[in-house]
Each structure stands twice: as C-alpha cells, then as structure tokens.
Amino acid sequence: MNSTSFSSLPLTPALLSNLDTLGYHQMTAIQAQSLPAVLEGRDLIAQAKTGSGKTAAFGLGILQKLNPAWFATQALVLCPTRELADQVANELRRLARAMGNVKVLVLTGGAPMRPQIASLEHGAHIVVGTPGRIRDHLGRATLDLSKVQTLVLDEADRMTDMGFYDEIANIVSACPTRRQTLLFSATYPDDIRHATASFLIDPLEVTVEAQHDNSQIEQRFYEIGFDERNHAVARLLNHFQPVSTIAFCNTKVQCRELADALRAQGFTALALYGELEQRERDEILVLFANRSCSVLVATDVAARGLDIPNLEAVINVDVSKDTEVHIHRVGRTGRGGEQGLALTLCAPNEKKWVKLIEEYQNAPVEWHKLDELKEDEYAVAEPAPMMTLVIQGGKKDKLRPGDLLGALTGDAGLLKEQVGKINVFEFQTYVALDRRIAYQAFERLNKNSPLGGDFGAIKGRYFKMRFIEV
Template sequence: MNSTPFSSLPLPPAMLSNLEQLGYRDMTEVQAQSLPLLLEGHDLIAQAKTGSGKTAAFGIGILHKLNPTLFAVQALVLCPTRELADQVSNELRRLARFADNIKVLTLCGGAPMRPQIASLEHGAHIVVGTPGRIRDHIGRNTIDLARVQTLVLDEADRMVDMGFYEEIAGIVSACPARRQTLLFSATYPDDIRKASAEFLRQPAEVKVEAQHSEAQIEQRFYEVGYEDRNAAVARLLNHFKPVSTLAFCNTKIHCRELAEELQAQGFSALALHGDLEQRERDEILVLFANQSCSVLVATDVAARGLDIQTLGAVINVDVSKDTEVHIHRVGRTGRGSEKGLALNLCALNEKKWVKLIEEYQGGPVQWYDLDEVEADYGIPLQAPMVTLCIMGGKKDKLRPGDLLGALTGDIGLTKEQVGKINVFEFQTYVALDRRVADRAFAKLSEGNIKGRNFKMRFIKLN
C-alpha cells in the first residue's frame, strides 16, 4: 500500500508538528480513508479493527474544529468499557498537546460520581465515557451536551452487544441535531446498521479489511479432543513460552476452569469474565498489562475494550463461530512492527467453523500436530514482574514520579527494574522485577513515601 503522510492533510502546522513528535508520519489505512472525509464534515461509518489507528483518526477530526476558548463540551466519545475510555482519553490528550488548555474528561461507571460532577462544573472540551454513566449525568442535569459538534460511537458493535442501545439513543437525543456523528466498529452486521441508521446523516462508509499478513502473524491450528484442550494450552505455553498470552474461551465456566488449572501448574494466570466486579476487573487488567500475570483467560465480552500493546501470543481455546470475531481475536497480537503468534485449538465438531475462516481469508489454514510440540515442563512459565499494591492513591496526592523517585533513589533500583505504575483514587499498583521485589518491599516498608508511611502488600499469583 502506498504511504500517505499526515502533512498531505489541511491541518495547522502546530498539529502537524505534534503528530511528527508523537511518531505519526504516515497514515494507517483507516486514517488515510477516513480523515479527508472527516475534515470535510461528513458523518462516517468506519469498519476497522482495534489497533488500526482509529482513535487518532477521530481524535484529529475532533481537534481540527475544536475551539479551545469555548469552555463547553464540544465532542463526546462513547466507549463500551472503562478501559477503552481511559485509553482513548490518554490518546486524545497526547494529540491535543499542540494547543493550550484543552481539557479531556473521562466519565465512567465504577468511579465516584461527586468528583465527576465537580470536574464538569469546571468545564471540559471533550468528554469520553461509557453510555451508562453519561446517561446518569444527563438524568442529573450535570452535563450539558447542547454545544456538541462531534459525537463518536467507538466500538459500536460491542456497545450494542452489551445492551447499551437504549442509553446510546437517549444520549444522541440530548445532542444537537446539527452535529457530525462518527461510528467506528470492528464488525458492522445488519442489526447494527439498522440500529444506527437514525443517528447518522448521509454517512460516508469506509471499510478496512480485517486481514492479517502471514508475515506479521503466524497462525497455527491444532486438532485436539474436547476434553484435552486445557492440557493442550499448558503444553503450548511450555513450548512457546510467550511473556504475555491472551487465551479466549467461549464460556465463563471454561475461563474459570482453565485459569485454575494453569494456576495449579504454577503459571501466573487469571480469568477475566462478566461476573467480576469493576474493582476486580481493574486489578486483573493492571496485573496483565504490567506483566505480573503471564496468561489472561477471557471471554470475548470481557475482553472488549482491552488493548494490550505487546502481546506475545493469542490462544483460541475454542474456535469462535463468528469469523470476524476470530479475526478480531487474532489481531490483538502482532501490533505495530511486532511479530504475532496465534495458536488455535479445534475439536472435531468445530472444523465447520474453521472452514468459514478459510473462506473468509481466501486460503487454507495451517495445521500442525500437537504430539510434535515439545514442551519444557521443568520451570513453569512465571511472569517477569510482581505487583506491589500500596494503600494510597490520588486522594493522598500520590503520583507515579513520587514512587519512581523513592524506588530508584532511596532504594537503589534501576529504572528497568520498575515497571508500570498505576495510580487509582485510593490505591496504587507498582510492577517490580520479580528478582528484586522482596528486597524493594523490605526497604520501602522501613522508609516512607512523601514523608508518609503507607500500608502495602504484594499481589502474588504463584
């Protein structure tokens, strides 16, 4: 594909300079197809998978017409999950660095209402949130959407699947009729087309084929008996030894069973499914993203909005009956310039779904013999990091820099031995190199952070 630079777009020099600093030089396919239409003011339906650059596409469209001197909500982005909303907000803040004082606010369920209301009273230019919480704010008259110019429905198929249609319809009716509406969706089946028709005005359509290059992602299929799947997952993990693996099961029960079996064998594994409370879900995602958990076993519903940049492998423990869902799962590995690995287990009665995958990708899948996979069962696959949970957070004015300073200065760790630091309202998670974690904990317990002593504990999976 011919590369198209961002400089070919009619964007202000300050925005182009910021894009250059962020490493955005040539547009991805979805950006090249959608941005000229966005900048002309068209409503848009864009079908593109996660990781295709869609956030930057609608972010640039939003910022191009935003007026920083007008303190009103001028753009609203709806996302299916809190995790995706956080990712989108962070990306929009990076894209907005070229202009002074553009405020991006995240409004999601599972967080206290009062601080959100206070933030809205101070004004925001862009609001990113989940449908349920935005609808709550509309009901309380704590958000004014009368000045919205751009409405974005991100991962619209997932929001409708999750039962958010009524909330979305209510939010749309609170926005001005004269607005630009942008709908981004990995899949675009007829029911979504029908449901979204009333939200859009003569939309342009863009579709980026969800195909994966064989050079980028290696896909392997293994025939396995229905009862032997969990043992097969352990065998593949012990052979390929990926640092982080996302394993997909079709049911919540299977998720829990597989995670428990892997834990019993010494793997750093956790299950992510729809029965978890938001706090549990947040903690599991922190542990997986910071490499304290090496295997995350998830259902498709639970993994919605999950965007882990460096993923060593995807294992499809069950074949998905929906081909586009299969493509979407596989596309979570091999991001950017990274090589990806997708391992697929298939019981005899699932071969009909594999036939559909072959039809979709226009060629046969590659079958391998599981008996020829040599597994090293000597040392179980352990995550390289462990997470320290500190009982203090934003409420205590803790910042990532404070913790990094304490760990590298007072305790003497190198920056490489400290991983991601996630500061939440009331607690903070710090990833530490497994080999130095106990020493760091002992020294941190003896000292203080910002002149205060905080309770702390390790979250150890094995």
C-alpha cells in the first residue's frame, strides 16, 4: 500500500469513503509528514503555505476523534482573517460530509453578535474564528471552550504580526490543559517559537519547502533604476495586458502610492494592506475576485490566505528579501493547469536577493530589458471587464443569488453571460455586471421605482443600489 495514500491512514471507513468521493487519493507533502503524528494525538508545529493542503492535515485529525452525538465544542481553529476562517470552515464541512450531523460554526468580526450567540446556544462541534471575536464571546460567557480536544492555530505568524498574541494567550488559557495543539505557520522565526512554546507539549516539527511548477509559470526579471518602479509596473501591464494581477509591495505606503499612480493612468487598481477595516478589505477582495478590479496592489501580510483563482500575473514591485516569500508570491499564478506570468522588478541594490533566489531554485533567473517592451505614449489602459453593483440587502432580507440573477435576466434584460459573480453578505449584496451594459441594466431595474432612481426592484421588493467606482 502506498504510504502517501489516504487509505494507509487509520481513518474511519466513512472518512476514507468521503475522501475518495472528493478525489483526495494521495496526500500532499504536508499531509504525509504530519497526519500520522496528528492521528496519534501528538502536538505539531508545521511550516506550510496556504494551498499546501494543511486544512485537511488538521481537519482529518479533528474529525477522526470527534463525537457527533456530543454537542460540545470539541475543536477550535483560530485564523487571522474572516476570509481564511470561511475557507477553513467550508473545507471542514466537505471533509465531514459522510459523518452525519457535524456542526461547524464560524465566529468572526464584521458580522453581528446576536446570530452567533443564538447559534452557540444550539451547540457546535467545531468553532472556526478570529482571535478578537472569540475573545469577545469568552468575555460574554457565550462560548465554552472547556471541552476542546483539539486547538489549531492557523497562520500563527500572521496572527502574531497582526497583534493578536495577547488574545491568543487568553484563548489558549480557556482551553483544557490536556488537549492536542496544532500550529501551522508559513514562517517560524525565533520570536514566534518563544511566544508559542508554552502552548505545546513535545511537538513534532515538520517543514515543507515551498516550490512551484516552473512549467506552468513564466518568470521574467527586469532591471530598473531606483525611481522607475511605478512607471515600470504600468509599462508591464500595458504590454502583457493581464485581466487580473497582484502587484506585491513591501510597504503599505508604497501600495497606496502605486495604486494611485495606476488609477491616474486608467487602470482599475486597488490597494490592500494590513490596517484596513474588515469591511473595506471584504469589499476590495470581492471587487478583485469578480473582475471589477484588474490590479490588486498588496503587501505580503495582507495577501496571505487569499485564494484567487485564474490569476494571470504576479508583479514583484520589489524583490523580497525572503526567498520563500518570493516563491510564495510567484506560486499564486499558474494554478489549476492555467499558464501564469511572474514579473519581478529589480533595482541595482536588490541583485543580492536575486542571487539567493537562484541558489534556492538551483537555476539562473531569466533577465529581460524593459526597453524590449513597446511603449505607446498615447495608450490608454483597458478598464476591468466588470463593474460591481452594491444592493443594500442581503441574507437578512432573504436575498439569494437566484433572485438577483432572475431580476437581471428578466426585468433588466441581460444575458446570463453578462452577469458575473454574486456575493450575498448579511446586509449587502455585490453583483458583477459586464461593464459595457452595466448602467443600462441599472436603469431598467429602477425605471418604475416609486422610491426614486437609486432603488431597484427584486422579486417585487425595492432595494437601494449603487455602483462602486474604482
């Protein structure tokens, strides 16, 4: 029997059968190195990136020993952001499908407390949440962690970067001393090792090197002068014309400046960095994922945990001093069998970091000249293909994606292909529309509104609507 096969693990027949149905046959590197120890009940420190399969590595450990008949919080997974918490919870639900009634509850900020408290009153087997919101529930005594058997700290380095250490320490102290603790982190510097030492007992340490598939990703390096960065990014975008790009910057100031410079040249660009409010962050990610924003200018900390499908290009606006960070940035493109493009700008003082990249990947990088790229001084950047309509109504108003699609293809007369992603949140809904017909569709939705031009009809009810201009 293959040692990387899930069937080689001591998992219940129900879990193995479901893994087979999901198409999970062979373990990823992180799963193969950590799951045997996790299933034995050992504590774990695992260095692994987003996309490495780590959720199944801790998720299967949680589910193997979970008792669905016992309505107590038996596992807690702490994540740095709401997006990652949602991703983790959805994956846990998929892994638990064959086990019957396993309740996975998400507790994050940016959502009202009352529905969360009501859900907790009915009990949850697994809680996935952000440190701040978990702390709030502990303070109100609405969450009981005294029965937790497995505690997972996901992206521990990022939670520490975001200033959550004190909250995490309080949450750990609310869990039983006898428990299993699993810590996952993209990096594991000495300060985090020291800070988390008291949370773990004799942990197994596992490191999975980050590499990407070079056959799927074309990497190009461009040498530039010190003051050419913003101009060089615009030039690359004009030449390669990717539909969606993440441009990585080392600082939030640089992020904001580059996004402003690109917008001034007609690109639909937005900046994503650590100190944004959750609502702003959510909105930016919706606009980028639904193709209403073509360029996301982001810091590494802000972009961690994002899983953007069909990302055509990555631009390293400056070379990262950490080789693994560079590999992680580049590995965001060229996923799912698609071809990807990774473009790196390098000032003379950054060549030493490029040498480290060459050593790490055991191959020289490919240098190109910016002057090779044709530059049309009259060229106007193509705007993003979609525009986002925000509707002031959401789950609380019982709005569903099907209702909106019906209104847009019915009353507004659109074709299905002209409607993009529909994201329904608690109080707001975001709908991506083909930019060429967006305003026309909006006018049709609200042409007979008795409440004025900002209101449109959906299933016989009127909701306030507006476009987000990027």
